[in-house]
Amino acid sequence: MTFKPLLEEKPANKPIIIAGPCSAETEEQVLTTARALAGKGVDLFRSGIWKPRTRPGAFEGIGTEGLGWLRKVKEEAGLKVTTEVANTQHVFEALKHQIDVLWLGARTTVNPFSVQEVADALKGVDIPVLIKNPINPDFKLWVGAIERIYKAGITRIGVIHRGFSYHGETKYRNVPRWQLAIDLKREFPDLPIICDNSHICGRRDILQTVAQKALDLNFDGYMTEVHPDPDNAWSDAAQQITPAQFLEMKEQLIFRQPTTDNMEFLENLEHLRHEIDELDEEMLNLLSNRMRLAERIGEYKQRNNIAILQSSRWNEILERAVTKGKLKGLSEEFVTVYLKAVHQESINHQEKVMNQPRAEA
16 A cells, blocks of 8 residues: 555645544634644644444534534644544535544444444545544454545545543553554554554543653544633543643654764664664574473473463462562563463463373383
8 A cells, every 4th residue: 555645735744633522522722722722833623523432421522513613724823633533424524614634543443344334425525534543452453444434435535542441440541562563564554653642541641651662652642622611621631731731842853864964873773673682682592592491391290181381480479480580681571461462372382292292111
């Protein structure tokens, strides 16, 4: 797939900045926000018109009436506008009101039937489309949504990384799982990727930290929910900030360049990367040796009819490694994820050995 620039007039060395309220509530609220952002480097003014909610009874958007308010944003504030669509009627209404960019939400991306319906409605239309990641960390589902929109003839496509649902304790509303976004960037290097720091965070105090991490990872921009009175917003109040707070955050964020032609930098970087490559090869050799030891353990367990998983031993390994890892500057999260992967591979090797037919005496 070959993608055209998402915003044709946007320089490649500048971040794409999207801001605006979670939901269009009133005409005054929308225009007040837009006027505060006008002329401040915002590329797209966002606002939800139709809002898919988890449970009935919550505010599900103002509906088509709000599209007229977005047209006024274009006329009065001079900002391009974007909103979410989830079906054929949404697409037709948005196009009729001259919305500049459409986006598919996480609850739409998760359903190939819904994505295909939007794709069919867009055939023959030249408009940029942003695609949020599905609610669950399903990489192929995200790629499938991109492919469906692309096959409809849309080539100005971008994706929005808004984090993924997670059952358990976490500081995020939706955990970032940065590696999935990195994998997508690796597969589609020219596909713009925008960080939706509002939906990842679900709270105001870490919005800047998450946006900066995304820019450090070579994301192409960020999308933040901005409201003139966040505490009284009709939806997602806890993650919205005022225009003044947004502009302060915007000024403090640092946009990283993907590369440079500075030869001294490139030579030093190449030298350090070579050292990393050597260490990686050494670690792979050590892991290979570890698996051979696991296979020998599997042989002993097979002879004595002992179960593979020894919970007390596994807990001991994990606790010891986390403690030692902290002393070496490694986070508990990294050590845990790494060791779980190593442990699972060890189990796989032991299973292979233990399920082989026993040699005849």
